[in-house]
Amino acid sequence: MKGPFPRQVLTTVGLDSNNGIYPLAYAIVETENKSSWVWFLQSLGEDLDLGSNSNFTFITNRQKGLIPAIAQLSPCAEHRYCLMHIHQNMRVKWKLKEYKDHLWRCATATTVPEFEHCMKEFSNYDKEACEWLRKIPPKHWARSHFTGRAISDIMLNNLCEVMDKAKGPLTPTATTILDVNKSHASHYIARWNGGEKYQVTGAWQDQHVVDVRNNTCTCRKWELIGIPCKHAIATLYEMTKNSEDVGDIYRWVNKVYWLDTWKNAYSYKVEPIKGRIMWPKSLCPTTLIPPTHHKQPGRPTKKRKKSEDEKLSQSQRGSQSQTGTHGVSQEEGCKVGPDGVQKLTRKYVSVTCAKCKNKGHNSRTCKGQGGRS
Incomplete structure (x- = not known):
């Protein structure tokens, strides 16, 4: 969470019968560490009647403190890692598409001999990358090492579809x-x-x-x-x-x-609520105070952090714009979009001040140069 009250949002979702995401719970914590995850998972377990011996399957992105928290509270649970996040970590050093293909072949193999064969092919392609992948226990990311407890072929966090026009006995x-x-x-x-x-x-x-x-x-x-x-x-x-x-x-x-x-x-509904003015007064003696204000060091960021895939796609589009598209050369003050159409930029555009109506500056830098020129 950005702004004067920076916090972390912890979320958990379930997987429905159509391999879609079903929201379960979220919480706002001061920081993301083991203690915050333990508290969150304990609260979740109380709501869902999960015990320490529950045979649930968790799919996570290996956030800080989450792995030891699950191991502490749910030692019997199966813990899988999101394959998309593993690939993003791999892309930091190995960016070619062939690495992604080898990763998916190893991860989707359903038997151990098939898995070892795919890993051998990966090692022949790049031994260093294969050794990096072997350091991640395959029971967390390779389908061949899954227990089969969770009836699902999902291996990453995807978005769900809607139930519109669904016909037939199956999803x-x-x-x-x-x-x-x-x-x-x-x-x-x-x-x-x-x-x-x-x-x-x-x-x-x-x-x-x-x-x-x-x-x-x-x-x-x-x-x-x-x-x-x-x-x-x-x-x-x-x-x-x-x-x-x-x-x-x-x-x-x-x-x-x-x-x-x-x-x-999805048969359970979220009931509508009345406006705040009609809420009953709480008799709880605890007084809720606002969170402490933390001033962020440095200049506030205006753009979100982008993944390696987004950076790569943007650099490819940028290289296409520099060379032009469909044989159209760029001119000063123009840029070529991904669709090959030239678009005007703000470069070399004269700015008119809203106060004095003069050109060459705006109202923030206006020093009262007089009327319209």
Whole structure:
């Protein structure tokens, strides 16, 4: 928070059935450290009935004091790190797109052998960058090392969609993922082992075992995400051919993705309140005093801090403006926008004073030069 009362805003949100963000709580604290996070998480736990043995999954951006606070209050919780913030830290030294691609391949691998293969490819590309990434425990950022406790494929903090025009038994996100898996399942062949398991084979030595009783596949995507993978769907197709009653395929999707579950999450409303003049007087003997005033050192900042991605995109646009766009050269007093259109700048523009009506200065620097010239 900027201004004469600088503070820090701590927030927590939940992930709904459509991989959208559901606001839960926020608090204003003096500074961001372990004690403030411990107080915030304790208050959150009291409101949500979270105990020290609660099996929740936290996704954080590794803010100062947050990691030890979660370890102290929720030792049984799974703590994941936002992959976007890991990439931003990587971009400080390694800016090329290839580093981002290697990071995402390693993070989205669902099995440990696949993860080690991706890390080996990353090491062959840049050993130093790979060693930097290995220092971050993979259980916090690599899907192959997740427990599967949280039924979700989310790996960063994204913005949620709205519930408008949602149709069908599943949420829009789950429907999209299921449709993609259906299209890929047609390229796989499932063979029954005489029990509850199937061997599913595809191209490029892609072969896995599906256990329909436990709703698992050795690729771990069904277990981690909660939506049948392409191997599981191929198995369900084979069971249907053998006249087995598998029902609607959406029934094999975890209930967290059902549309009814999503709607129930937003069934609670925020009640409107009356104006302040109609609020009842509080009988609490505690007197609330305003926060202490802190004068910020130095000149106040007028612009927010920008991420490395924003700085890079702006520098690219700046280089395009210097060279011109679509063969149009720049002239003095003009600049070329990203769309290739020349725009006037304030450079070399004569300023008229609002007081004396003379040109060359403004009202703040006016010294009473007389009437209109």
